[in-house]
Amino acid sequence: MKVFVTRLLPDTVMGRLELSKEISELRVNREDRPLTRKELEDGVGWCDIILSQLVDSIDSSLMNINPDLKLIANYAVGFNNIDVAAATEKKIPVTNTPGVLTETTADLTWALLMAISRRIVEADDFMRSGKYEAWSPTLLMGSDVHSKTLGIIGFGRIGFALAKRAQGFGMNILYSDVEEKSFASEVGAKYTDMYSLLKQSDFVSLHPFYDEKSHHLISERELKVMKPTSYLINVSRGPVIDEKALVNALSNREITGAALDVFENEPDMEPGLTDLDNVIIVPHIGSATLDTRTAMGNIAVENILAKINNSDLPSCVNPEVL
Ligand code: DGY
Numbered sequence: 518m519k520v521f522v523t524r525l526l527p528d529t530v531m532g533r534l535e536l537s538k539e540i541s542e543l544r545v546n547r548e549d550r551p552l553t554r555k556e557l558e559d560g561v562g563w564c565d566i567i568l569s570q571l572v573d574s575i576d577s578s579l580m581n582i583n584p585d586l587k588l589i590a591n592y593a594v595g596f597n598n599i600d601v602a603a604a605t606e607k608k609i610p611v612t613n614t615p616g617v618l619t620e621t622t623a624d625l626t627w628a629l630l631m632a633i634s635r636r637i638v639e640a641d642d643f644m645r646s647g648k649y650e651a652w653s654p655t656l657l658m659g660s661d662v663h664s665k666t667l668g669i670i671g672f673g674r675i676g677f678a679l680a681k682r683a684q685g686f687g688m689n690i691l692y693s694d695v696e697e698k699s700f701a702s703e704v705g706a707k708y709t710d711m712y713s714l715l716k717q718s719d720f721v722s723l724h725p726f727y728d729e730k731s732h733h734l735i736s737e738r739e740l741k742v743m744k745p746t747s748y749l750i751n752v753s754r755g756p757v758i759d760e761k762a763l764v765n766a767l768s769n770r771e772i773t774g775a776a777l778d779v780f781e782n783e784p785d786m787e788p789g790l791t792d793l794d795n796v797i798i799v800p801h802i803g804s805a806t807l808d809t810r811t812a813m814g815n816i817a818v819e820n821i822l823a824k825i826n827n828s829d830l831p832s833c834v835n836p837e838v839l
Pocket of ligand 1: 571592593594595596618803804
């Protein structure tokens with residue numbers, strides 16, 4: 518089968534694809550940029566299997582270009598770039614890369630939480646610009662993390678992994694989700710509704726599954742419920758936050774700070790966001806370690822090989838098509 522890879526993956530993953538005897542032809546975008554729509558359309562028209570990225574919009578009209586498309590193997594745990602309902606209707610299996618990025622993404626969430634509360638980015642800028650003259654009792658004061666309350670919205674794999682880290686810091690852990698999770702007691706996390714979580718938490722971290730129900734889950738109303746001393750962290754999907762409302766809340770100091778790995782209109786950012794000193798912004802690097810990005814690639818390759826060999830797909834998100 519012919520496999521189309523929309524962007525270069527880590528070397529060992531590319532090696533596996535290039536050396537595979539099962540793949541008859543491989544077409545790879547070797548340029549360090551996302552494909553244009555036209556290039557994506559050409560590739561989809563040519564291939565049997567597409568190994569896609571979050572930035573590739575795999576919608577119904579793209580799938581229509583190739584009625585014989587056999588598999589969409591997405592290189593991410595999330596798959597909001599794919600119209601899964603359309604793929605299901607056309608009987609195309611869609612796979613993702615779950616599990617392997619949980620701890621790595623929780624690590625970045627923790628790094629952002631620590632960095633925003635202790636003003637690490639501001640402090641680094643301060644040093645580099647030669648402003649440090651003498652120790653001062655009030656210089657760059659931040660907020661404690663230990664013993665504070667962490668509210669986790671969406672208590673799946675990553676939320677749970679974050680709670681494990683928070684336990685080590687003696688935090689009081691709250692979580693909200695569509696239903697109570699039995700495993701929450703393992704990390705001492707208490708279930709509550711989202712508004713009471715927002716009211717009580719010193720740190721709010723977002724980890725919901727992104728769909729129409731979680732679109733703008735955090736907007737003006739929710740930001741007003743949060744404590745003025747609190748921080749918001751988002752490593753899930755940008756549109757979970759109404760970014761305009763967040764810029765207003767941060768400008769008016771309705772909350773103390775925010776740390777964001779994802780943005781509502783990625784790669785663009787809401788005007789005003791980059792002018793604020795109480796926000797840390799990083800470019801969607803939650804899973805960006807060599808080990809994890811390699812492991813994600815390996816899962817994508819295993820899904821592709823399974824499809825070619827007609828065996829069970831390790832991580833299919835629409836198994837009803839099988
Ligand atoms: C995902 O996998 O969904 C992340 O957003 C990128 O690793």
